[in-house]
Amino acid sequence: MKFTVMVNEGPYQHQSADTALHFVRAALEKGHEIFRVFFYHDGVNNGTRIAVPPKDDRLIQQEWSNLAKEHDLDLVICIAAAQRRGLMDAAESKRQGLDADNIIEGFRISGLGQLIEGGIQSDRTVVFGD
């Protein structure tokens, strides 16, 4: 079955970023397809590469990035939510005249239309977060 997953909560906020990761892993293990993971609101913070948690803690952003690489996942960050929170890829940073970008490998920035398309193309849409 084809899934789109929506993540509305940042990493280390409550638990939903972890739950979404576990859900996506379990779905992939069962042979389902993850059509897209869409990160909205504070969920966009799952896509920063400038995060350094204590050494004995999990690095949620890196786990998403690794999972994307392993399974060729489409991880999409909402552009409006990202701009508000200082999440930039190189192209967007340049367009805004900024001096840095901070998106982790495996994520891309796009619009809300990607969520709608995910909902249309997938058999199931599951929402995580606040």
Next chain:
Amino acid sequence: MSMLHIVNKSPFERNAMDSCLKHAREGDAILMIEDAAVGAVDGSTIAGDIKAALADKTVYVLGGDLAARGMSEDRIIDGIKVVDYAGFVDLTVENEKTQSWV
């Protein structure tokens, strides 16, 4: 056409579980995850409402989230089923729609 209702907030903190129980229909499934897992424990102020829901709905709790909050499975309401993440995925497949009560 059944719906899977996913609740992730403690019923003693927010009214998501209460809203869910009022909207869920006969034959629907309710899954308690994250902080909502504490609602599965018997003897609380919400237990009566959940027992009433069990008459015509199925109720599940994510086992890992229950354990993470120090609740053992033998304390939960009779009739609530414990699932893992694989079981969570199966529930989203078995029910045609999912609704997250955030």
